[in-house]
Amino acid sequence: MKPAARVHRVVVALSVSAFVAFGIYDAFAQRGDSEATEHDHLHHHHLAEFAKVPNQARIRHNPLETDRDAVAAGKKLFQQHCAECHGTTAEGGKKAPNLRAEEVQQATPGTLFWILTNGVVRRGMPVWSKLPEPERWQIVTFIKSLTPKTASPSGGQINSGPLATTHTGSQR
Amino acid sequence: MKETHSAHSEEKCTSYTYGNNPLPTALGISILLLLSVFMPLASAQESPYIVTYDHYLEEPGNLEVEYFSTLGTQRGGDEFLAYWVELEYGAKAWWTTEFYLDGQTTFSDSTIFTGFRWENRIRPLEREHFINPVLYLEYEQINEADKIIKEVEGHDIEADHAVPNAIARQTLDHELEFKLLLSKMFKGWNVAVNPLADKNLSPSNPWEFGYAIGASRPLALKASAKSCNFCPENVIAGAELYGGLGDTQSFGLHETSHYLAPAVAWNLPSGWTLRLSPGFGLNDNSHRLLLRWGLSREFSGFGEMVGRLFGGHP
Numbered sequence: 177m178k179p180a181a182r183v184h185r186v187v188v189a190l191s192v193s194a195f196v197a198f199g200i201y202d203a204f205a206q207r208g209d210s211e212a213t214e215h216d217h218l219h220h221h222h223l224a225e226f227a228k229v230p231n232q233a234r235i236r237h238n239p240l241e242t243d244r245d246a247v248a249a250g251k252k253l254f255q256q257h258c259a260e261c262h263g264t265t266a267e268g269g270k271k272a273p274n275l276r277a278e279e280v281q282q283a284t285p286g287t288l289f290w291i292l293t294n295g296v297v298r299r300g301m302p303v304w305s306k307l308p309e310p311e312r313w314q315i316v317t318f319i320k321s322l323t324p325k326t327a328s329p330s331g332g333q334i335n336s337g338p339l340a341t342t343h344t345g346s347q348r
Numbered sequence: 349m350k351e352t353h354s355a356h357s358e359e360k361c362t363s364y365t366y367g368n369n370p371l372p373t374a375l376g377i378s379i380l381l382l383l384s385v386f387m388p389l390a391s392a393q394e395s396p397y398i399v400t401y402d403h404y405l406e407e408p409g410n411l412e413v414e415y416f417s418t419l420g421t422q423r424g425g426d427e428f429l430a431y432w433v434e435l436e437y438g439a440k441a442w443w444t445t446e447f448y449l450d451g452q453t454t455f456s457d458s459t460i461f462t463g464f465r466w467e468n469r470i471r472p473l474e475r476e477h478f479i480n481p482v483l484y485l486e487y488e489q490i491n492e493a494d495k496i497i498k499e500v501e502g503h504d505i506e507a508d509h510a511v512p513n514a515i516a517r518q519t520l521d522h523e524l525e526f527k528l529l530l531s532k533m534f535k536g537w538n539v540a541v542n543p544l545a546d547k548n549l550s551p552s553n554p555w556e557f558g559y560a561i562g563a564s565r566p567l568a569l570k571a572s573a574k575s576c577n578f579c580p581e582n583v584i585a586g587a588e589l590y591g592g593l594g595d596t597q598s599f600g601l602h603e604t605s606h607y608l609a610p611a612v613a614w615n616l617p618s619g620w621t622l623r624l625s626p627g628f629g630l631n632d633n634s635h636r637l638l639l640r641w642g643l644s645r646e647f648s649g650f651g652e653m654v655g656r657l658f659g660g661h662p
Contacts, residue, residue: 248573256617257393260407260648271409294475297441305476306393306404308536308569311581 223279225299229290236286238320240313250318253311257304266322271300276325288316372449372461376415376433380645392646394621395538396613399499399590400562402540403480403531405469406438409651414644416623418496421636425510428454430462430495437650442471452495458513463490463520465498469529484527484542493517497638499525501546502556502595503603505633522549536569538562538586554597560590564611575617584613588625591634605634620645 240246255264261272268274280288292312295303304312395402398416406412414434421427430452439445448465467486493516495509524547531540542560547553564586572579591606593599609627616622620643627638 245573249571252573252575253571260410295441297471297474300408300441302405302407302438302441303476305533306395306402306538308566308581310570314571 223273223277225291225296226279226283226287229287233290234284234286236284236289238285238289238313238316240310240317241285243314243317246314246317247321249311250314250316250321253307253315254318257307258315261301266319267325274325275319276322278324280319281322281324285313285316285320288319289313292316372431372433372451373415375449376413376431379413379433379435380415380643392619392621392644393615394584394613394623394644395562396564396584396586396611396623396625397540397562397588398609398611398623398625398640398642399497400540400542400560400588401469401482401484401527401529401531402538402562403471403482403529405441405444405471405482406436407646407648408438408441410438410646410648411650412436412644412646414642416496416640416642419637419639420495420497420509421638422509423506423636426455426457428452428495428509430497432496432498434644439651442474444469448498450490450494450496452493452513454493454495454513460493460513460517462494462496462517463488465490479530479532482529482531484525484529484544486525486527488521488523488525490521490523491517492519492521497635499544499546499558499560500590500592500605500607501525501544501558502554502592503598504558504592505603505605506629506635507633509635523547524549537565554595556595557593557599558591559593560588562586562588562611564613577616582615582617584615586611588627591630603633604631606630607634607638609638609640 254262254266259266261269262275263269263272266275268277274280289312291301292315293303293305295301297303307315392412395404412434414436415431416434417429417431419427419429430450432448432450434446434448436444436446446465446467446469448467450462450464451460452462453459465486465488467484470483470485472481472483492508492511493513497504525544526546527542527544529540529542531538540560540562544558544560546556546558548556564584567580567583567585569581571581576582588609588611589607590609592604594602594604606629607627608630609625611623611625614622623640623642623644625640627635627640629635629637
């Protein structure tokens with residue numbers, strides 16, 4: 177067998193093995209935890225990120241806090257980019273925490289902006305710096321406009337009703 | 349990496365031929381239609397780049413299906429239409445894996461399948477930095493009739509593509525390609541620089557080098573309050589510059605080709621992204637025009653669906 181053909185077979189075999197191994201690992205990883213435990217871990221791990229936010233970022237002022245279109249625009253962006261994981265009502269899902277949780281609602285706009293910009297990559301949240309800075313502030317404005325609601329112990333979407341305050345434009 | 353062509357039997361050539369129904373086009377359109385019916389859509393914010401990469405990876409669990417075409421002019425040969433389908437999957441927030449199928453039609457010649465590529469992008473750093481690096485590794489098994497020109501490397505020049513398909517497709521290349529994707533956002537602008545090194549796995553072939561540089565910006569930095577197709581924030585415009593830098597035996601710009609390509613992406617609220625990029629050759633070794641366009645759509649929940657197939661809970 178020619179060296180190139182041998183290398184080709186090795187590469188293809190490794191590729192197939194990697195895909196299969198990843199699929200099996202992922203399936204067993206999902207089986208390992210109960211949904212409640214999984215959700216608790218998710219919630220705490222993500223909230224632990226708040227402690228890592230630098231002070232300078234934490235105290236940043238939201239330049240769009242008083243922009244009258246920011247909540248509506250932020251809601252639109254949230255539905256486009258965030259609802260897939262955080263749920264259409266922002267109450268969390270299997271992959272991402274409840275954004276109406278007290279800890280999130282009490283966080284400063286700068287903290288939320290920093291998390292949005294940097295993601296929580298090792299926990300599955302991508303970086304969102306690809307959205308221009310004003311759009312990220314619009315999302316923060318929308319999140320801060322939500323009615324606080326405690327997460328259910330089993331996680332998931334406890335109330336699939338409409339976003340209570342998104343049309344009012346109320347802001348903290 | 350082009351090798352000297354040797355004579356092969358016509359019988360052997362047909363093993364890479366898919367008649368006039370090229371696999372990438374048929375597969376790309378079929379997958380797009382099938383997934384559009386059965387899977388939820390995810391909204392994308394795609395860059396306009398076709399050759400350059402920024403540092404953003406696919407969202408975990410999402411599958412993006414992309415179809416691209418390149419119409420190329422050819423001096424000393426026939427014009428061609430090359431196309432490829434990309435299946436891009438976010439395995440993790442820090443790892444994106446992608447599978448390509450390539451094909452081409454050379455006018456007055458033939459339509460052929462030219463090979464596949466398997467690409468991986470890994471983000472080594474957890475947070476955003478002044479410059480954000482991503483490691484890129486790709487394995488390619490393509491024949492020398494491949495004309496998608498997804499990257500330009502070494503001494504790739506226009507004359508390589510003048511070889512008739514029946515001859516060019518007889519040489520099959522196995523290549524490993526490494527890139528360092530460096531990217532930065534600044535006041536709404538993305539600037540990305542991608543140096544690359546490519547090795548044909550035949551021992552006699554040298555390492556080849558190339559580059560791609562891109563800059564882009566949305567037409568508006570603030571989103572409008574209403575959902576709209578024609579809002580300026582849905583359109584991202586920019587330009588790419590890419591070309592070869594020779595190889596370990598002859599490094600530099602001698603006998604290399606280079607392109608400058610304005611590019612625009614239109615991200616529709618429905619989840620579709622359209623891209624258009626006319627690329628202009630910058631020297632006599634380059635094609636005069638590479639007109640590229642692409643259509644893509646992102647689907648969420650693909651990872652969960654595959655997980656269920658392996659027995660994980662929904």
